[in-house]
Amino acid sequence: MGADWAMIDMHGATPRGSGSEALPEAAAPATAVVDAQGIVTDWSAGAERLLGYPRQEVVGRPVHCLLGSGADVEKGLHAALGGQSSTTLLRHRDGRPVEVRLHAYPSFDGKGRSQQLVVATPPEQVPSDLATAEEAFAQCHLPVMVYDSALRAVRATAGATRELGLSEEQMRGRRVTELLPPHICRSVEDGMRRVFVTGEPERFHVRGKTRPQARERVWSITVSPLRTPAGQVRHVELSALDVTEQHMARERLALLNDVSAQVGSTLDVTRTAQEMADVAVAGLADFVTIDLLDGLFHGIEPTPSFSGTVALRRVAQQSVLPGVPEAVIRPGDVDEYPESAPPVRCLATGRPSLHRTIDEAVRNWQEADPERAGIVRAFGIHSLMVIPLRARGITLGVAVLVRHRRQHPFEEDDLLLAEEIGARAAVAVDNARRYTLERNTALALQRSLLPQRLAAQEAVEVAYRYLPARTRAGLGGDWFDVIPLSGARVALVVGDVVGHGLQASATMGRLRTAVRTLADVDLPADELLTHLDDLVTHIAAQQDGSEEDASDLEMPTDFVATCLYVVYDPVSRRCAAASAGHPPPAVVTTDGTADLVELPPGPPLGVGGLPFETFEWELPPGSLLALYTDGLVQGSEHDLDTGLALLRRCLERPAESLEAVCDSVIHTLLPAQPRDDVALLVARTRALDASQVATWDLPSDPAAVAGARAEVLARLTAWQLPDVAFTAELVVSELVTNAIRYGQSPIQLRLIRDSTLICEVSDGTSTAPHLRRARTFDEGGRGLLLVAQFAERWGTRHHTNGKTIWAEIELPGKRA
Structure with missing residues (x-):
């Protein structure tokens, strides 16, 4: 309709009457304007194509000049000018007749004079029923509406009336704001305004109810321009397509994608369940348990x-x-x-x-x-x-998923x-x-293999930390130990099995047990690591033969381990240490300076190729020793050098206790979720006072036994230990007698008053005595049996110049 008015305005005419009479279709091929005297005043390009007359030859001539011959032709023209559609013959410029269907529309020119717009249509282009298009629009089941430039409804299909619950007459002349919910109105009206400005169709989605009692749905809205022949947008057509099912299907797929992406981000049961609840509430339910x-x-x-x-x-x-x-x-x-x-x-x-x-x-x-x-x-x-x-x-x-805010069940x-x-x-x-x-199983296994409580000893004060890895790789094979040795000494051990999983934890347990066993033999540090290296090689050979039985869930360990073994003697205040590919210990002296001990490098256990060496140095009383695994100083937060520098700075800070030292080191060097196991062992050294140790050099003469007993009794009297005098006299007598009878010079007797009374007899031979049961008529062979019966512990340790046989006697009211 807007296109026809534009065409009339182009000729300087205005419509006449009430406007109830329909104007010509925009697709009509030929039009002409005829004044009240029957003179052609305007001629369209379509008319020129239809009859062959150029505009300059027709304008100003009577319209009768264009008619063919015959009374019926005149009657058809009069009928058309009278407002009735009729078929008649027009004369082409080349003389042939052209059958057309004429229809005239009354109007006024720019000066208010009456004229008519005549439309000629070839009969073959005229539909058999002009009402078909009108019926098709009116009965269309899709919601389609036409709006004018004031955004007021002009036409509506049956689908629109059904969805809005209003008749076309009720909707005509009303704006969108009077028909739809507010949030939908804004989107639709903004879209229509843009189409009027740009002339380009737009498509967008809105969600809501078309009327209060209806169900909420999703609509795909298309706003298309309706143009005049001159290309001006006079109306817009709004069509709505219900895409609720497609939208819901996309939402379901998106929700499932969110489940796959967001649920299970960690291996924590509670957090995983919470992630499911969060996703379900966001896309499906109002309350989830x-x-x-x-x-x-x-x-x-x-x-x-x-x-x-x-x-x-x-x-x-x-x-x-x-x-x-x-x-x-x-x-x-x-x-x-x-x-x-x-x-x-x-x-x-x-x-x-x-x-x-x-x-x-x-x-x-x-x-x-x-x-x-x-x-x-x-x-x-x-x-x-x-x-x-x-x-x-x-x-x-x-x-359980519940709805109460969403109205639809x-x-x-x-x-x-x-x-x-x-x-x-x-x-x-x-x-x-x-x-x-x-x-939890691996952690329980590992904790059961680690020290449950540290054995009592007086050589050092210790504190420790063990942090299992918080990664999916599982637990590692880090361990530590504090082992009391003979002569009031103590062994500090830290080790690390390469890899993660139950296999690494099990291997760690085997190595820790082996270290304790070898430490009981009182082997020097380098010899102990040599035996430990042989054990790791043996374990690796066994594993190579059973790889096909290994669990797929366990990380391979490659059966390589590192270990640091440190022995501290509180009598001599000396440390002896050997390393098997392990980070060096840190030492903080009494002046507060922290440094790393430069131990001779040794290969990791299981690698072989180089011997292990023992390094000795003296520590003043009150010094701090820190042993650790590489997870403490090397990780994603910093490299090894940076980690060692941070460790030294942490150890130099004043702290109230060893526990505070451990906390400071852990908080400074480690993230909240360490990627590797960490073992930290901190020890403050003590020294035995000279008054707690008594030493005598003895000649290789049986007569010296009596003198040794007398010296021991005198010393025990000075120490106010008369209750253990008989036991000590018996043990010393047997050990000194054996050393004189079976050993070589030099022979030395030493008493150490610690948590127990320690009796030591050293000689120059490396032959170790053996406990045996003497026969009834044997005159000897009962000495060590008596020592074993009266002493709490006894044993032998070898050193460079011979051996030492020692025995520990429990003091009254004290337990080791």
Whole structure:
């Protein structure tokens, strides 16, 4: 309609009458303007193409000049000028007749004089029924509307009237703001304005209700320009396509994608369950709870049958409301669910279920649980879904999804979506559960292999820290130990098995046991590491023959380990240490200066190729020794050199205690989640006072035994230890007699008063005595047996110039 008015305005004419008469179609091929005297005043290009007359030959001539011959032709022209459509013959410029259908539209020229717009259409282009197009538009089932430049409705299809609940007459002349909800109005009107300005069609989506009682849907809106022949946009056409199902399908796919991307980001059961609850509330439900079988948290695999009351532990919950006010229990609490409750039935059947709160099963549940019934009424809960969490054939728990803010209840499609979410989340939860179980098993194994408590000794004051790795690789093979040695000495040990997993922990346990065994033999540090290296090589050879039985879940260790073995003597205040590819110990002297001990480098255990060397140095009393594994000083936060520099600075800071020193080092050098195991052992050295040690050089003469006994009794009297005098006299007598009889000079007797009374007899031979049972008539052979019976511990240690036989006698009221 707007195109025809534009064409008339182009000729300087204005419409006449009420406007109820329809104007010509924009696609009409030929038009002419005829004044009241029948003179042609304007001639279109379409008319020129139809009859062949150029405009300059026609304008100003009577319209009769264009007619063919015959009375019927004149009658057709008069009928057309009278307002009736008629068929007649016109004369082409070349003389041939052209049959057309004429229709005239009355109008006024620019001076108000009457004229007519005559439209000629070839008969073959005229539809058989001009009402067909009108009927097609009016009866179109799609919502389509036409708006003018004032954004007021001009036309509407049957689909639009059905969706809006208004007739076309009720909608005509009304703006979008009077027909649609506000948030939809803004989007639609803004789109129409842009089309009027740009002339380009636009497409966008809106979501909402077309009328209050309708269901919320998603519409694809297309706004298209309607142009005049001159190209001016006079109207816009607005069409709406219901794409709710397609939109919901995309939302479901997006939600499943979110589940895959966001659920299971860690191997923590609680966090994984919380991630599922967060995703479900964001895209599907208003309130979600996730409960797992309580037995899972105690390492108990669930049984396939569920009967009676079932205990479920709340691991996660989420709501669209702040603070999750719909919850009746808190995360971590255990709740008892009756057998008839939908969650228990879901666990028993393994199938999801969809409920309205008016369902019998839900009503029975509410009757059995008045507190939940009150929540249902208070928040207007109207529908819920119960989803089993099953993975690898094991039922882990159940998820309950609730709606109360969303007015539309859950449908079967929602149930299928929730079931898929539950299946994916259950696998992630089960992965986290299995990882947690394996990690706890490995951690329990490793902690059982580490010192449960440090043995009593007086040589050093110690503090330690052990931090297992917080990565999916699992636990490593770091360990430490404090081993009391003979002569009041102590061995400090730190080691690291390369790799992670149960295999690394088991290997660590074997090495720690071997170190304790070798330390009891009182081997020098370098010899101890040599024997330990042989053990690692032996273990690696055994493993090479059984690789096919190794678990796929364990990280390979390659059976390479490092170890640092340090022996401190509080009598001489000297340290002896040997390293097998391990970071050097740090020493803080009494002036507060920290430095690293430059030990001779040794190869890691299991590599071989180079010997181990022992390095000795003297430490003043009160010095600080720090032994550690490489996880402390080397990682993603810093390299080895930087880590060692940080360690030295931390150790130089004044601290109230060794525990404070450990905390400072850990907090400074390690992130919150260390990627590798860390073992730290800190020891402050002590020194025995000269008054606690007595030493005598003895001649290789049996007569010297009596003198040695007398010296010992005198010393014990000075130490006020008369209660152990008899035992000490007996032990010293037997050890000195054996040294004189079977050993060589020099012979030395030493008493050390520590937590126990230590008796040591040294001689120049390396032959070690052996405990044996003497026969009835043997005159000798009972000395060491007596020593073993009266002493708390005894043994032999070898050194460069011979050996030392020692025995420890328990002091009254003290335990080692």
